[in-house]
Amino acid sequence: MRLLLVEDDLKTASFIIDGLKEAGFAVDHAADGEDGLYMAIHEPYDAAIIDCMLPKLDGLTLISRLRNRKINTPVIMLSAKKSVEERIKGLEIGSDDYLTKPFSFSELLARVYALIRRATGEKEATRLEVGDLSLDLNKKEVLRAGKRIELQPKELSLLEYLMRNAGRVVSKTMIMEHVWNYDFSPMTNVVEARICILREKIDTDVNHKLIHTIRGAGYVLKDH
C-alpha cells in the first residue's frame, strides 16, 4: 500500500510518516501544494492525506484539481478548523474523509484503513470473529467460547466497532463518533464506563482478556 502525505509542518509530517511506516505502509511526502499535486497526478497512490493550509496551493484547491483530472485517489483532508461548514465544504469538493487537527495517530490509521477498504470495494462482513469471540450482525448474537452473551444495543455497536478494528487501537473520540455519532467528547468519561460494562460481560470468567486499555491512546480488542 502506497500513501501520499501532503503536509507543510515537517515535525507533524515526520510523526505521521513514522507511524504509517510502522503500520506497514509506503509513504511519500510533499511539503507544499504544488509538489503534492504533481505527485498525486503522476504516481498511483492507494490513498492521500492532504493538509488544508499549504504553501503555494491550498488543500481544497489541490483536491478539486485532482478531481477535475478524474483522479479518484481516496483523500483524507486534515484541518485545524473544527467547523461543520468547513467539513461540508471539504467533502463537497471531493475529499472522502475529514480529520480535524489535533487527531490521534490511531484515528488517522483507522480512517486510512476504512478508506482503502471502501475504495477497493471490500464487502463488510456480517460475521466477525476474534479468537473465541464471535458476533453475528444479522442475528445480533454474541458468543464467547460458545456461550451466548446478551448485550444492549449500544454495547453491541461498541463491540462491533472494536471487532472491525481488531488489533488496532481506537481512541475515545473515534468511539464517540462511530458508536454515538457525537463529534465531541463530554468531560465525563462515558466511553470508559461503557467499556467497563462490556468488559464485565465479555471478559469475566475467561482466561484471557480480549479488551485492553492503552492509556493515553484508547482501547484495543485483540487475541494474544
Added chain:
Amino acid sequence: MSITNSYTRFVERDMFSKTINKFWHTLAFKLTLQYALIFIVSLFGAFCVFYIIVSNTLQRDIDDDLLEELREVSDTIDFLGIDSTGAVKQVKWETEERDEMFLRVLDRTGKVLITSDMTYWKTAGINTQSLNQINAGKSHVFETQAIQGRQHEVRVLYGPMAAGKIIQIGVTLEEKDEFLNIIKIAIAPIIILFLLISTMIGWFMARNALSDVEKVTKTAQDISHGNFNRRVQTKSKNDEIRLLAENFNRMLDHIHELMNGLKELTDNIAHDLKTPITRMRMASESIIVKAECNEECQNLAANNIEECDNLLQMIDTMLMISKEESGISEKVKEAVNLSQIIKNALELFSPIADEKKIQCLNQVPDNVVIMGDYHGLHRMIINLLENAIKYTNAGGSITVAALVESNIVKIIFHDTGIGISEEDLPHIFERLYRCDKSRNQQGFGLGLSLARAVAKAHLGDITVTSQPGKGSTFTVLLPL
C-alpha cells in the same frame, strides 16, 4: 407532568428583548405633549392679548360716548338754565325708561341738585376725590363703580358746568361685558379644537421624526442578538437622525472590523497552540506504541497525552463559546428534535448514573422540535446533564422535563444534588468560574458558559434556581 408545573413560576420573566412597555414613557408621547403644551400656551397668550385690546377699545368707545353725552347735556342745561324746570325735565328725559344710564347735576360739595330716576342705581355714590379734581380745574374724571344688586359695573363720568356746578353721568357696562362674554364662550371650543389638532399634528410629527430612531433601536436589538450584518436604513434626507444613523452604521462597521480581527486573532492563536500540542501528543503517542519503552516511560507519555487532550478540549470549548456568542447564522439552522437529543443523552450517561445510583427520569414529550443549530443544542443538553450528574450524590435523582408553550420551549433539568450556594449562583455561567475554589474537581468551568452561550445564540436563555443541599433546577428557554 406534575414536576414541570411547579417550575413554571421560576421562568415567568421577560427573557427577551426589552421594549418600552408604557406608552407614556415613549419619547413620541413626551414630544407630542410638549408640542401641544407650547401650542396651547401660545394660543392662550394670543387670546389674552386680543381680549385686552378688545376690552380697551370697547372701554374707549364707551368713554367717548359718555363725553359726547356730557357735552350735549351740559350745553342743553346751560341753555335752559340750571334752575329751570326744563332742565329737570331734560335730565329725566335723557334717561327715561333707560336702566342703562343715570344723570345727576351736583354742586361743588356734591349736593344733588337735579337727578334722573335712581331706582336702578340706589348705591351709585359720589366720589369726593373726583369732585375735588373737577373743582381743581380738570376737564373730566372717569371712574368705575360696582352697583349693589346689579350684575354689571357702571362707568361714571364727572364734568364741570357753568356756575361751578358738576354733572355726573353713569352708564352700565352691560353691553361691553356681554360682548366680552361672547368672545370668552366662543374661544373655549376653538381652544379645544386647536388642542386636538395640535396634538394630532404633534403626534404625527414626533412619530415621523422618531420612526428612524426606532429603526436604529431595532437594528441595535438585532445586532445584540448576533446578527452583525444588519445596518440602519433611513428614509430621511439630511437631518440629525440621518447623521445618527450614519454614525451608528460607521460605528458598527468599526466594531465589526474589530470583532472580526479579534476572532481571526483568537482563531490563529488557537491554531498556533493546537499545532505544537498536536506534535506533543503525537510524540507521546509514538512512545506508547513502541514496545521497547518501559512501563514508566509509557505512563509518562499517557499522562502527557491526557493533559494535551484536556488542553485541546479547553481551547475547543473556548473557541466554541466565542463562536456561539457571535451568533448563529440562519444557514446552519435546521429542525432539531430536542426529545431525541435528550433521550440519547440520557442513554449516553446511563452507565455513569447507574454507577452513582442516580435515578434519571425523562418527562420530555415526544417530538419537541425547534429550528436551531443541532451541534450547539446537542452540546448544551449534554453539558447541562453532565453538570447535573456531576453534582448529584449517590441515591439522588435527575429529572428532565420540557414544556411547549405558544412561542417558547422550556427544558428543565432538575437534580437533587448538592446545590449551589447563594454567593456562587450569580457567577456559575461565567467562563472558568468554579464553585470549588480549590479547583480539585475535574472540569474547567466552561460547560455552563457554553450552554448559556448556545441558548443566547438561539435568542433564549438559561435560568437557575438552587437550594444548597437540596438541589438545583436549570431551565432552558428557547423561542419557537
